[in-house]
Amino acid sequence: MSIGNSPEDDRPSIGRVLQQARIAAGLTVEEVSSSTRVRIPIVHAIEEDDFSRCGGDVYARGHIRTLARAVSIDPEPLVSQYDAEHGGRPAPTPAAPMFEAERIRSDPRRPNWTAAMVAAIVAVVGFVGFTFFKGGDGGGGTSTQVAEGSTPNTTSPKPKPTKTTDPKPVPSDSAIAAAPRDKVTVKLSASQGKSWISAKDHNGRQLFDGLLLQGQSKTFQDKERIDLVLGDAGSIELFVNGKKVEDKFQPGQVERLSYTKGDPEVG
CATH class of the missing domain: 1.10.260.40 (lambda repressor-like DNA-binding domains)
Structure with missing residues (x-):
């Protein structure tokens, strides 16, 4: 609109x-x-x-x-x-119904504490009687069997954890390892945190424009040049044509970079 x-x-x-x-x-x-x-x-x-x-x-x-x-x-x-x-802000929800609901919920009668106390006393007496009966029935043999019967449940072999395997390298890693000489290959890895990035080819065509979260990677290729804008250059690791770029960018630093074929060369 x-x-x-x-x-x-x-x-x-x-x-x-x-x-x-x-x-x-x-x-x-x-x-x-x-x-x-x-x-x-x-x-x-x-x-x-x-x-x-x-x-x-x-x-x-x-x-x-x-x-x-x-x-x-x-x-x-x-x-x-x-x-x-756009018609102004929406009117705030009136507070009166909320207070009314609270008042209604507080109306029910008080709980019958006498009945609750009687029930608790009956439960305690029943528990004491049951404990006394179990303690005098057949000496200590019964309690020993119960303990032994519960042992398999507590000491049963735990299932073996599934063995995890290292994840296979994604295609972007392979592209970096075998970067073609007739193209420029740029890999960005958000190793220190997230960062907004923009990448364009030599014709100015947008290859990517968005947020790269921590742990994520992106790889770009072009036959002549890759232009980059890094919103937080300190969070990004750069690999150009199979070689890591060792520039020390500061956290929060905005960088505009260009890379061509051959050894990494900042434009």
């Missing part, structure tokens, strides 16, 4: 305000997405006043606040403008 200026209101739209503030702050959409964890398509949609991709009014308000703080403007006027253009 697209939001524009109404005839009664000459204020700029929410998306226009966020876009101008981002440009004034010297930030790209990719950088805003990396710092806020709001996906790039959603950032583009909001700047075009399309909130249909947010997943509802609650998420739309949250994204507006997040993006506004990222570009250093006050989010509250924008949220108020969104509420005015």
Whole structure:
């Protein structure tokens, strides 16, 4: 759903305000997405006043606040403008029915403590009598048999654990091990934490744009060049053309990198 200026209101739209503030702050959409964890398509949609991709009014308000703080403007006027253009916030649930329900639940009669005490005394007397009867019946032989009978249950052989085998290497690992000389091969592994990454080929075609979770890996190939943007370069291990790149990136550091055929070479 697209939001524009109404005839009664000459204020700029929410998306226009966020876009101008981002440009004034010297930030790209990719950088805003990396710092806020709001996906790039959603950032583009909001700047075009399309909130249909947010997943509802609650998420739309949250994204507006997040993006506004990222570009250093006050989010509250924008949220108020969104509420005015979308029918306002939903009315809070009245508290009276809740208190009424609590009052109704407290009305039942008090429990009959006398009957409960009598039942407890009967149970104790029955237990003492049963214990006395069992202790005097046949000496200690019966108790010995019970103990021996329960032994197989407690000492029965446990099932042997299934032997786990090492997972087979995924195709991306094989691609790194035998990187072709006529192509550039880049592998990214999120070994230290999660990171947003973007990868494009030499024609600018998007190969991947999203979040790489800790423990996950991605491999990309192109005949000439791979361009990367790493939202948190300190969390990523790089392998280029079968060789690990030893650059020490800092946690939270945004890096723009390019790699070509042959030895790893940062563009």
